[in-house]
Amino acid sequence: MNKDLVISRYKNPKNFGVIKDSLVGESVNYSCGDEIKVSIKQTDGEVKECKFNGTGCSICIASTDLLLDSIKNKKTNEVLNLPNSYIFNLIGMESESARWRCATLGLEAVKSALHSVK
Secondary structure (H helix, E strand, O other), rough: OOHHHHHHHHHHOOOOEEEEEEEEEEEEOOOOOOEEEEEEEEEEOOOEEEEEEEEEOHHHHHHEEEHHHHOOEEEEEHHHHHHOOOOOOHHHOOOOOOOOOHHEEEEHHHHHHHHHHO
16 A cells, blocks of 8 residues: 555545535445545536545545546546446555455445436
8 A cells, every 4th residue: 555645645635625516425434434425516427526525544535535636527437437446556555455445435425426416
């Protein structure tokens, strides 16, 4: 895992906040208490703006922040089809890690938000 990247994005997330009048998705990891809520604005089937808020461990916050950076200007269908391995590659995490759920919570919330328009 890229620990420096994770700590940096945990301490200073670039996409923390709320977007008014947006699609909203939430995800909770009941085993540890991490909670993420994302807000997304899309235009013509593309993600144009995205933010998140919530509480979580460093892996959860950092992976969500990096994910939101990476999906801006992507087609909604492309984002909906992202596998968990996409997140693992973003943060340099092994897929067999015990913390896989922490890493993928943001992706789950993003997909929840985008499914809300279908």
